[in-house]
Amino acid sequence: MSGRLIDMAIVGGGLAGGLAALAVHRAHPAFRIAVIEAGDDFGGNHRWSWFESDVCAEGADLLASFRKTEWSQGYEVHFPRLSRTLQSSYRSLASRDFDATLRRALPQDAIRLRSRAASLDPQGVTLDTEERISARIVVDCRDFAPSPHLRGGFQVFMGRHLQTREPHGQARPIVMDARVAQHGAYRFVYTLPLGVHDLFVEDTYYADTARLDSSALSDRIDSYCAEMGWDGQVMGGETGVLPVITGGDFAAYRRELGQAGVVRSGARGGFVHPLTSYTLPFAVANALALARDAHLPGEQLAALFEARAHDHWRATAFYRHLGRMLFDGAMPEERYKVFEHFYRLPEPLVERFYAGRSTWADKARILVGKPPVPITRAIRALLGNGAPLVQEDHR
Numbered sequence: 060m061s062g063r064l065i066d067m068a069i070v071g072g073g074l075a076g077g078l079a080a081l082a083v084h085r086a087h088p089a090f091r092i093a094v095i096e097a098g099d100d101f102g103g104n105h106r107w108s109w110f111e112s113d114v115c116a117e118g119a120d121l122l123a124s125f126r127k128t129e130w131s132q133g134y135e136v137h138f139p140r141l142s143r144t145l146q147s148s149y150r151s152l153a154s155r156d157f158d159a160t161l162r163r164a165l166p167q168d169a170i171r172l173r174s175r176a177a178s179l180d181p182q183g184v185t186l187d188t189e190e191r192i193s194a195r196i197v198v199d200c201r202d203f204a205p206s207p208h209l210r211g212g213f214q215v216f217m218g219r220h221l222q223t224r225e226p227h228g229q230a231r232p233i234v235m236d237a238r239v240a241q242h243g244a245y246r247f248v249y250t251l252p253l254g255v256h257d258l259f260v261e262d263t264y265y266a267d268t269a270r271l272d273s274s275a276l277s278d279r280i281d282s283y284c285a286e287m288g289w290d291g292q293v294m295g296g297e298t299g300v301l302p303v304i305t306g307g308d309f310a311a312y313r314r315e316l317g318q319a320g321v322v323r324s325g326a327r328g329g330f331v332h333p334l335t336s337y338t339l340p341f342a343v344a345n346a347l348a349l350a351r352d353a354h355l356p357g358e359q360l361a362a363l364f365e366a367r368a369h370d371h372w373r374a375t376a377f378y379r380h381l382g383r384m385l386f387d388g389a390m391p392e393e394r395y396k397v398f399e400h401f402y403r404l405p406e407p408l409v410e411r412f413y414a415g416r417s418t419w420a421d422k423a424r425i426l427v428g429k430p431p432v433p434i435t436r437a438i439r440a441l442l443g444n445g446a447p448l449v450q451e452d453h454r
Contacts, residue, residue, distance in 0.1 A: 246262070
């Protein structure tokens with residue numbers, strides 16, 4: 060492929076890059092594309108989950124080719140003073156299934172695994188081997204890059220795939236179980252029943268730092284599973300640190316990413332839910348948008364995505380305000396009260412919240428009533444700047 064002009068080079072084979080490649084290939088099968096991924100597989104070692112209502116019909120069609128686990132009987136949340144079953148259908152996709160589908164669906168000459176990009180520009184990509192891939196459109200879908208221009212905290216997690224000796228009996232996902240010791244953060248356990256004997260159990264923290272103590276989290280998962288009566292063999296797992304963005308200078312952040320003319324999507328482009336750190340609904344929407352406009356010149360398409368990113372930043376301001384209340388207004392051991400309060404609200408509001416589509420009426424409904432944090436602390440949090448998202452990840 061080196062030395063020949065291709066239609067599109069996508070750098071980063073994670074969720075955003077993989078979905079973009081699939082959408083573009085489906086819409087323009089004659090296009091010559093390349094998906095440049097530094098790892099051995101597409102998607103790394105991750106699991107992405109979403110509510111059925113998070114994506115449009117066209118987005119659901121894009122996701123239809125992936126093998127995934129689906130629950131149509133709702134999901135549970137548990138807090139010290141609230142337990143509730145909501146009826147929304149839930150979906151989950153493992154990276155191994157993401158990888159397998161992309162390997163089948165994409166042209167073989169488009170797959171560039173174990174290929175690390177050294178630099179990007181509007182005319183192409185230079186690999187660390189000095190190979191040059193010239194492209195009409197260059198799309199940057201790499202992972203989020205910590206930046207002093209953004210403010211917030213971190214979502215730190217460890218997930219474990221457990222195969223139980225006996226049927227575990229859990230019929231529905233538990234999206235949040237905050238009936239656990241908080242350990243200086245908003246801590247909850249997230250559980251997906253993947254089969255009669257298979258569970259994915261994740262210990263998650265909304266924390267001020269990106270520190271991930273693998274030993275402590277593993278012990279806490281052991282204790283949680285023992286309390287739930289789940290005993291079995293560990294089949295695999297994952298760890299991660301995600302940004303929870305509460306503010307910052309987004310224009311400066313985007314400028315920091317590199318020169319104009321490169322299409323920037325995914326988490327690095329700022330397309331995340333600021334409070335939940337969900338990326339799938341936005342990755343799907345961006346993939347469809349990229350496919351619709353892939354005939355445009357690269358710099359024009361990059362300008363469209365620049366505007367799209369700033370529109371997303373403005374549209375998600377409310378969630379950043381809530382994030383500041385969570386991190387700067389609530390004491391760490393009492394942050395769970397923010398979500399406990401939220402989950403008392405009507406289910407359609409909850410669905411729109413996760414999809415990043417809250418209405419003005421939704422926002423008003425979330426804020427009315429007795430606040431879950433003291434008023435004075437909430438005001439100080441909203442007026443403050445928050446901590447920069449540049450802290451080191453100590454594992």
